Amino acid sequence: MENKKIILIVIATLIIGAGLGWLLKPSTSEKEVMEMEEQEHLDEVASEIWTCSMHPQIRQNEPGDCPICGMELIPLAADNSGSSPNNYQMSENAIKLANITSEIVGVGNASKELRLNGKVQVDERNAYSQSTHIPGRIEKLSINFTGEKVRRGQTLAMVYSPELVTAQEELLQAASIKESQPELFEAAKEKLKNWKIGSAQIERILANGKAIQRFPIGADVNGIVTEKMVDLGDYVERGMPIYEISDLSKVWVLFDLYESELAWVKEGSKISYTINSLPGETFEGAISFIDPIINSQTRVATARVEVDNKDGKLKPEMFASGIVKSGVSKTTSEEIIIPKSAVLWTGERSVVYIKEDLKGRSSFQLREVILGPALGDSYVVKEGLSTGEEIVTNGTFTVDAAVQLSGRPSMMNPKLDTKDNSVLNVENLTKDEKAQFQPIIEDYLALKNALVEDDFKGAKSIIKGLESKIKAFNTSKLNEKTLKIWKSFEKELLQSTRLFSASQNIEEIRNEFIDFSESIIGMVNVYGLNYKQLFVMHCPMANKNKGANWLSASAEVKNPYYGSAMLGCGELKTRLK
Template sequence: MKNRKNILLAIGLLLIGLIAGWIIKPSNNHKTESSDDQNIGSSEHQEIWTCSMHPQIRQNEPGSCPICGMDLIPLEITGDGGDPGLYQMSENAMKLANVQTMVVGRGDASREMRLNGKVQVDERASYSQSTHIPGRIEQLAINFTGEKVSRGQNLATVYSPELVTAQEELLQAAAIRSSQPELFEAAKTKLRNWKIGDAQIEQILSGGKAIQRFSIRADVNGIVTEKMVDLGDYVERGMPIYEISDLSKVWVLFDLYEGQLAWVKEGSKVEFTINSFPGETFEGKISFVDPLLDSQTRVSTARVEVDNKDGRLKPGMFASGVVKNTMSAGQTQELIIPKSAVLWTGKRSIVYVKTDVDGRAGFRLREITLGPSLGDSYVVQEGLEPGEEIVSNGAFTVDAAVQLSGGTSMMNPDGGKQSTGHDHGQTQQDQTGQIKVEVSKNVNNDLNKLVDDYLRLKDALVKDNYSQARQHAQAFEKSIGTVDGFNPEAKIVWESYEKELKADAVIISGAAKIESMRERFDELSTTMIGMVKTFQLTNKELYVLHCPMADSNKGADWLSASSEVKNPYYGSAMLTCGELKETIQ
């Protein structure tokens, strides 16, 4: 305050001197002196301090963001002949804001696709073993899935009354076959239709009596993957009794989402791993891409055929694959920029292009047309040329500064000063830079409920009670979603708090131990203190307490309904470590 008074006194004396000089010797020179003095004053207040996450915060001196507690960054604004589309920053401001640039160039537009899938039975090698004899299952030779069977192996024994009757008809026809050979041949044909071979027919004729039970034999080699009957079941002719699959070859079916279909083609090479064989990599080619998309899951499949003679791969195993693909045709290369350089407005994609103006960095908004996504980068179809320099990191910070200066920005394509939250009737900013927002009674009650949940969480940490802390953190997270009813101006401010509160609550409620909860509790407390002050929650007296040893001796604050120090960062280990820092009334 003393320094500020001295500066004001000096400026006052200077103005008095200028006025006296003008009175004593009026001339055209006084205009130049006055103009120079104004330029000096303008340059002194040229630097604006703002928050990279909350650009509506503007202060003339450094400090912390009243919303999230982050250190404010300087953004130096200078004119450029009245060009609203160009914004200049000094090198110092760029470094502090971590603004980085890159020169745009061409490269191979390749993308690495990560796919998840499962090992499945080759449908072409799957056989449904059916019975050719109707009757009752009297014996099962294969009693469980997974058994290996060979072609011709006995699978089950069936008693068939119909087959017994047919055999008796054969024996009766055999007795008169000399006079009625056609009847005898018809009886044998009837048995052959049930897959009774000539050897068995001769056995029936030589024995002179009907065979009571017949065997069902395997038609193929493979593994029984499904058993469909039980002992005593009655089966009809042609009914499936086992599913037999040859697992010497299997399929690995990978899920393909709609956005991945353009990058995965038949013939694409795949490297994949199986969870059951860590450290081992398999290779294959995509032999088929399903032309149909599941209407519910919106997923298609890509098939890789794999030799499995050793039987290591089992149907149902999970697989993780990587497909490397390129969209560049021949020698053609694409213009590629990182995703961090692009800002989205919903309909438009924009970047900031850097130009040098009088030795300073100037940034101009440029709308571009994007092509396919390459994971962490994009292909640019229109709007940029090779060799141009763009902001690759910190584009949002640059855009926030442009908005503050009234230039052409992402949300203000026509330029001109944009109103910020503290400029409205119900949203103000006090002399310390703290935003003050008026809300309705219902919103105030919802926010105070959030404070109550926070205080319960704090008390559980004080008591070293992990289970209660987790329960209250979950209740706190749920309460965040119930806060509603803001006016449009206040909602902008609330959304900033809401995002950070949710992130902190999710981490705390999901922490595996109480130490991890305490590590995040300091960030949650900083946000809550800012929220209480911003929305002027004065239903009860609250206290801001400070522990100098928390956060690796950096110090951390917390809210409390009592001025008595009970430390949530250390609990019973250092329960009274801390001091009263502020009272919120």
């Protein structure tokens, strides 16, 4: 009896538990059902859209063949359920196969190490052009080569001056009548003083009573002779330079700064440098001046470092190599820095791909960024990224190619409208718009006839005109969708004409005529180019027994792929209306 009670209690407990479980379960079950229905709906919507694997811009609501290349359309996969239409998802296996890597965006000190090349040069403030104050002929040169040291007052040369001899004779004559005409005597002395003839020399002339024939030219400064500008026997005019003398106790080291490096170097920037001819020694300095004008020929500005050179180690024209470590700006704030490999350039803008995790799958989305200065293998990002975001750093081009094929915004099509999954149909063209295609089709038919007749030269002549007509096609009146399809046709047609032009024999033209015919047939179908009756013909043996089509104005089979060898090989496939 006791056992029966226990069994009844257990059974009752189980029944009550099951009932409570059933009462609590509906909300969760209902949610799962709703998610399944939503997923089924998305799959159903995706299955209604058909696209071409080679031409992803083609979208149709039913299966069929691509109007451009003739390939069978495939259903557009619903790989972005629940995410932005601009996102492109990839499986982890695909990411590994494509060797795509990413990293989290962080901040760092936006500093750069610049390597500069330069030369030791004379300090222009200590360079002096020694000139002569006496006109005449060089009778003697005391300094005969460059590099010689000179002291201030040292005699550099002796000059014979007929003019100075005449002035001395005038002084002696004026001295004889100075009692009666003192003004004349003083004027004669002043004339000599204007030639830098000192009072001691004037007194010696008066004491000797005869003119001095040769006068010395003394050095005005201490330094090294860096250039000798006269030779013995030369006649010099007053004020004419005869030597260049430089004081090398202080020199400049001038470094070349290219335009791209100007943002990184400022006056006061510290620089460490080495001199090629002084291995093992490192010098420290600060940039005291940056040339405000860029050399129009070399496209560089110079950065000056002033150096004390009392020991004479540094000599003009020595090569120097310097390193400047500098930040982007004078502030100490950190900047966002990304690798160069993460950036795609389009000429007008810079883009990166942001990686996100959506329901366990990796998703990629295009992001335009504004870059700052380059940091070797990295860039400073001014706008477009935030810290913590993940970007693709390796395989960026692979991601972009996949995104572009999927019809989403990519590097070359950043504003592509991916929300519009409607059929990409061509609106009815006007009679004038259709007439533009007529010369292209006529040349195609002429090329086909040349191949039928085995006429290689005639085919080459037609190809030249065909290419020019394709390039001259006027697209100004085509709407956006019609133009987009024409661009696909134009690319394929021009690729074929280029291969035609490079062909060395008629067989090479026939091989390329296979793809060219498919493009022409697709163009006729898409744009409804029915100004005349056209037929699609098929040869099962062409293209290595894979079969190939061609377009004809006649229902009679005349095979362009074999010509006279098998002229009648083929069959009528379609009659175009």
